[in-house]
Amino acid sequence: METKNIYLPRLAEITDIKQETPDIKTFKLKLSLVYKPGQFVEFSVFGEGEAPFCISNSPTRGPGIECSVKMTGKVTQALHELNIGDTVGIRGPYGNGFPVENLKNKNILFVAGGIGLAPLRSLINYCLDRREDFKSITIVNGARSSNDLVYKDEYPIWEKAKDTRLYLTVDCQEDNWSCMVGVVPRILEQIKPVCQDSVAIVCGPPIMIKYTMPVLLKLGFCPEAIMTTLEMKMKCGMGKCGRCNIGPLYICKDGPVFSYAQVKNYVS
Amino acid sequence: MPALIKMTLRILLNRVKTDTLLKKNMTKFIKKEDLYKLLNSFLKDFEIIGPKQIANKGIFYEPLESIEDLYLGELFAIEPAKKFFLESSECLFHSGFLDGKATVQDAPLPDKRRIIIGLRPCEAKGLILLDKVFDSEYKDRSYINNREKSVIVGLACAKPDKSCFCTSMDGSPTGSRGMDVLLFAVEDGFIVEIYSDKGKEAFSSLGKEPDEHQNKTLSAYKQKRSELIGKNFKVPGDLSPIFESDYWDKVSFPCLSCGVCTYLCPTCHCFELVDEGRKMYRCNDGCAFSNFTLEASGWNPRPTKKERYRQRVFHKFDYFKKIFGENLCVGCGRCIRHCPVKMDISEIVSNAPSGAGK
Amino acid sequence: MIEELRNKARELLKTKQVEAVIGYQRASDGLSAIPCVIRSEEEAGRLIWDAACVYNLCGYLKDFRAKKLGIVAKACDVRAMIVLISENQLNRDDVFIIGMECCGVVDEKRARVSGRDGSDISSADKCKSCASCVPLAYDCLIKEKREKAKVSEDADKDKYEPVRKLEAKSLSEKSKSWKDEFKRCIRCYACRQVCPMCYCPRCVADQFMPVWFSKAGGIEGNFSWNVARAMHLAGRCIDCGECERACPVGIPLRDINRKIEKDIKELFGYEAGMKTDAKPFLACFDKNDPEDFIK
Numbered sequence: 028m029e030t031k032n033i034y035l036p037r038l039a040e041i042t043d044i045k046q047e048t049p050d051i052k053t054f055k056l057k058l059s060l061v062y063k064p065g066q067f068v069e070f071s072v073f074g075e076g077e078a079p080f081c082i083s084n085s086p087t088r089g090p091g092i093e094c095s096v097k098m099t100g101k102v103t104q105a106l107h108e109l110n111i112g113d114t115v116g117i118r119g120p121y122g123n124g125f126p127v128e129n130l131k132n133k134n135i136l137f138v139a140g141g142i143g144l145a146p147l148r149s150l151i152n153y154c155l156d157r158r159e160d161f162k163s164i165t166i167v168n169g170a171r172s173s174n175d176l177v178y179k180d181e182y183p184i185w186e187k188a189k190d191t192r193l194y195l196t197v198d199c200q201e202d203n204w205s206c207m208v209g210v211v212p213r214i215l216e217q218i219k220p221v222c223q224d225s226v227a228i229v230c231g232p233p234i235m236i237k238y239t240m241p242v243l244l245k246l247g248f249c250p251e252a253i254m255t256t257l258e259m260k261m262k263c264g265m266g267k268c269g270r271c272n273i274g275p276l277y278i279c280k281d282g283p284v285f286s287y288a289q290v291k292n293y294v295s
Numbered sequence: 296m297p298a299l300i301k302m303t304l305r306i307l308l309n310r311v312k313t314d315t316l317l318k319k320n321m322t323k324f325i326k327k328e329d330l331y332k333l334l335n336s337f338l339k340d341f342e343i344i345g346p347k348q349i350a351n352k353g354i355f356y357e358p359l360e361s362i363e364d365l366y367l368g369e370l371f372a373i374e375p376a377k378k379f380f381l382e383s384s385e386c387l388f389h390s391g392f393l394d395g396k397a398t399v400q401d402a403p404l405p406d407k408r409r410i411i412i413g414l415r416p417c418e419a420k421g422l423i424l425l426d427k428v429f430d431s432e433y434k435d436r437s438y439i440n441n442r443e444k445s446v447i448v449g450l451a452c453a454k455p456d457k458s459c460f461c462t463s464m465d466g467s468p469t470g471s472r473g474m475d476v477l478l479f480a481v482e483d484g485f486i487v488e489i490y491s492d493k494g495k496e497a498f499s500s501l502g503k504e505p506d507e508h509q510n511k512t513l514s515a516y517k518q519k520r521s522e523l524i525g526k527n528f529k530v531p532g533d534l535s536p537i538f539e540s541d542y543w544d545k546v547s548f549p550c551l552s553c554g555v556c557t558y559l560c561p562t563c564h565c566f567e568l569v570d571e572g573r574k575m576y577r578c579n580d581g582c583a584f585s586n587f588t589l590e591a592s593g594w595n596p597r598p599t600k601k602e603r604y605r606q607r608v609f610h611k612f613d614y615f616k617k618i619f620g621e622n623l624c625v626g627c628g629r630c631i632r633h634c635p636v637k638m639d640i641s642e643i644v645s646n647a648p649s650g651a652g653k
Numbered sequence: 654m655i656e657e658l659r660n661k662a663r664e665l666l667k668t669k670q671v672e673a674v675i676g677y678q679r680a681s682d683g684l685s686a687i688p689c690v691i692r693s694e695e696e697a698g699r700l701i702w703d704a705a706c707v708y709n710l711c712g713y714l715k716d717f718r719a720k721k722l723g724i725v726a727k728a729c730d731v732r733a734m735i736v737l738i739s740e741n742q743l744n745r746d747d748v749f750i751i752g753m754e755c756c757g758v759v760d761e762k763r764a765r766v767s768g769r770d771g772s773d774i775s776s777a778d779k780c781k782s783c784a785s786c787v788p789l790a791y792d793c794l795i796k797e798k799r800e801k802a803k804v805s806e807d808a809d810k811d812k813y814e815p816v817r818k819l820e821a822k823s824l825s826e827k828s829k830s831w832k833d834e835f836k837r838c839i840r841c842y843a844c845r846q847v848c849p850m851c852y853c854p855r856c857v858a859d860q861f862m863p864v865w866f867s868k869a870g871g872i873e874g875n876f877s878w879n880v881a882r883a884m885h886l887a888g889r890c891i892d893c894g895e896c897e898r899a900c901p902v903g904i905p906l907r908d909i910n911r912k913i914e915k916d917i918k919e920l921f922g923y924e925a926g927m928k929t930d931a932k933p934f935l936a937c938f939d940k941n942d943p944e945d946f947i948k
Contacts, residue, residue, distance in 0.1 A: 030434045030435075030436035030439055030440075031434075031436065032387065032388060032401045032436050033433045033434065033435065033436070034387040034388060034568070034575060034577070035387070035388045035399060035401055036388075036399060038397055038398075038399060071390075071570070071575070072570075073390040073397065073399075073570065073573050074390075074570060074572065074573045075570055076568075076569060076570045076861075077568055077570065077575070078591075099591035099592050100591030100862070101591075101861055101862045103591065104862075114396070114397035116390065116399060232592075232594075233594055233596075259588065259590070259596060260588055260589070260590045260591075262566075262567060262568050263566075263568060265432075265433040266428075266432075266433075267428055267429065267433070267435070267564070267566070268565055268566045268567065268568070268580070269564070269565030269566070269580075269582060269610070270565065270567075270580075270587065270588065272582075272606075272610060272614065274535075274609075274614060275613070275614040275617035275618055292535065292538065293538075349903070351903065352837075352902065352903030353902075353903055355837065355902070373901055373902060374839070374901075374902070383839065383868075384868055384869050384870055386869070386870065457682055458682065548688070548689065548690050548713070548716075549687055549688040549689070551712070551843070551846035551847055552846055553841055553842050553843040553845075553846035553847070553899070554839075554840070554841035554842055554843070555841045555843045555899070555901050557841075558839045558841050558901075559901060569861075569864070569868070569869060571864065571867055571869045574869070576868075576869035576870065578868045578869055584842075584859075586855075586859050631681070631682075633901045635708075635843050635846075635847050635895075635898070635899035636687055636688055636708060636847075637680040637681075637682070637685045637686070637687045638687065639680065639681035639682075639687075641681075642681045
């Protein structure tokens with residue numbers, strides 16, 4: 028009996044494309060998939076290549092999945108040239124996802140930078156759809172400029188949700204910008220989120236994570252209560268190709284969601 | 296009634312006879328020319344892959360058109376037999392169009408059975424380590440197909456090289472782990488030890504039982520071989536305390552960041568997935584290359600050879616052990632022999648500063 | 654020679670003329686050499702010098718940008734440095750060249766293929782046609798005091814004779830023979846990493862938009878890679894032979910490079926790395942260029 032081909036993708040049609048920022052698009056795909064917030068899929072653009080993207084919509088907001096993609100290289104450039112109706116290949120879901128059970132009855136602090144909001148959005152909407160299971164929700168979302176902020180049409184909905192606060196920030200002051208100004212770690216120092224019974228979930232560019240961690244530790248969050256979703260260059264998604272090996276962990280298999288305590292020795 | 300008893304007795308007797316026969320068939324002696332004749336007879340049903348001597352280049356495993364080309368001497372093949380299981384470039388699936396709709400199809404798997412002969416014990420052990428990655432959760436169908444279709448006929452090492460250190464990696468020049476059959480070169484022939492059903496199926500018809508002299512030769516052979524290994528050291532149990540040590544700056548200095556050690560290693564298995572012309576290929580790759588961890592954004596978590604060489608050592612002697620319980624190294628010495636600047640990973644590991652756990 | 658070398662290194666480090674000295678130390682097998690960097694006088698005792706000092710150490714210079722370094726160099730190594738200086742990859746003032754008078758290095762390839770045990774140490778092929786034991790440029794010269802058993806008895810012989818033999822073959826013979834060689838290429842890029850002239854921060858072989866030399870299936874990619882690298886070395890290769898030595902599967906890379914070297918010598922009278930003030934040959938335009946298509 029022949030073994031199933033683990034590299035063979037399922038076919039999925041693009042049903043919607045939304046331009047979030049000049050270089051970020053959100054693709055909605057027709058695909059029925061059982062997954063947890065924080066998991067990712069391997070996206071195949073036939074003839075170009077494959078790349079991993081986290082699923083950015085909550086499993087409570089189906090049908091179909093959404094992936095937000097920033098144009099950076101070969102595969103993402105080709106993906107940005109696709110249209111509604113085109114077919115892509117999807118493998119997955121892979122990864123461990125967020126440990127939702129451990130977040131129940133806790134205050135959750137979401138800290139996002141740029142496209143880092145994409146994996147967190149899946150969890151944010153999941154929590155909002157099961158609002159009673161969680162205590163206060165604080166979202167700190169930053170970007171280089173207001174043009175680089177994603178999911179803008181969700182912000183009013185998040186702000187209106189029960190016991191939910193949203194802080195937006197950009198690096199430098201702009202015209203017609205009435206929210207905060209400053210890099211994300213500085214904003215955290217200003218708003219001083221409470222660490223009691225809290226979990227912090229951080230996702231953003233490496234440099235943001237590097238400077239955010241010490242701030243959270245100073246605010247009283249212990250390393251086990253800080254979660255991050257890492258995204259080193261992943262390829263196979265199944266712990267075989269070796270690319271995402273960090274310490275005795277594979278980001279694709281043991282992560283991409285880790286507590287800071289798990290990875291602080293390997294992330295300098 | 297008596298007929299039934301007779302029949303039962305006959306069945307039982309047959310079973311005992313077969314069991315004894317099987318046990319008897321576990322070790323044989325075969326003359327060299329008879330081995331070659333046997334392999335010749337297999338040519339129509341099996342692809343026979345074995346070491347071949349290429350003038351002025353070295354020994355290479357190749358599918359043999361003529362058994363006369365088979366080299367079963369002392370020298371080691373430059374590339375290990377790993378490439379017949381985890382191929383250096385392999386099509387996994389192709390995508391296309393049918394009636395305007397996109398399609399995907401599995402790449403076909405080869406059907407032909409193979410005998411891979413001449414593998415050394417270190418290479419066979421390397422396959423066992425690769426099984427932990429490719430024949431575990433998420434089974435890789437082409438690797439598994441290659442494993443199932445192959446009979447592994449190994450050759451015990453007559454003369455270990457001075458770069459060999461298999462005994463420090465829980466191996467031995469006469470080890471049988473991963474072998475279906477193992478050949479020991481003795482006077483005018485080979486003693487053949489058969490370990491598996493696959494091996495029995497292929498070799499049980501040949502040769503005769505070894506005589507007392509041959510048995511004695513074999514015991515002495517096995518004993519002597521391990522003593523010939525010059526390098527001997529204990530790998531530290533836990534390298535993580537010295538992750539930040541500047542030892543890695545010092546020892547990684549000569550490294551060129553090429554791929555020789557990775558591609559010649561029987562256990563290295565990192566790969567990339569590339570789509571070329573709507574065909575998805577798995578191609579071999581290595582953490583030594585400077586762009587292995589380079590991300591599309593331009594950020595590279597392992598920018599210099601220090602981080603990359605440290606990753607190589609840690610993956611082989613720390614991380615893999617923590618996940619799978621064994622070092623990802625079989626002590627074959629290829630990386631030492633063929634490194635363009637003669638870096639020696641066994642020295643680097645055995646000289647690791649104290650601070651590394653036991 | 655070894656003591657003189659070590660003392661020189663100690664002196665350079667003590668007087669802070671250099672930050673470090675790049676040289677050779679004994680490898681773990683007790684016979685070969687391995688590149689090393691000496692940063693203090695105490696470490697200078699590690700330096701060795703003998704026929705096992707095969708490697709061209711120029712590639713390590715780029716690990717130490719903008720610092721003054723000492724480097725142990727043979728005549729062929731210095732030729733490489735001359736080319737690097739002419740291409741603005743190296744500042745002459747940033748290196749203190751410890752020139753070594755060299756009598757030839759071992760044939761590592763042959764030793765490896767035949768299973769070297771230390772007794773068979775014959776000279777590398779490239780040394781047989783080497784024009785001079787003494788480097789063309791140096792800041793100090795360490796002379797060979799032994800009876801000079803210099804290898805290049807064939808120095809006057811036509812050094813391109815092996816190339817001419819290949820050129821004389823028919824197209825189909827050449828095609829078959831190169832296919833047999835390139836099918837063994839494993840794309841380890843050892844030839845590139847060991848070459849002093851291959852210093853591109855992002856090699857064309859590593860680019861993927863588009864992929865220039867496919868690794869997937871077939872040997873076309875292997876052909877393109879090896880030929881493209883030889884073309885990129887045209888007019889720059891000094892035949893140090895490192896590529897062929899480093900190649901684990903024994904592809905005769907020098908044959909390709911020497912063919913181009915011969916063509917350039919015969920067509921233009923130019924040899925790379927032979928004149929300290931020469932400009933990079935194929936990268937310069939001269940108003941007196943005899944070709945008129947460009948005017």
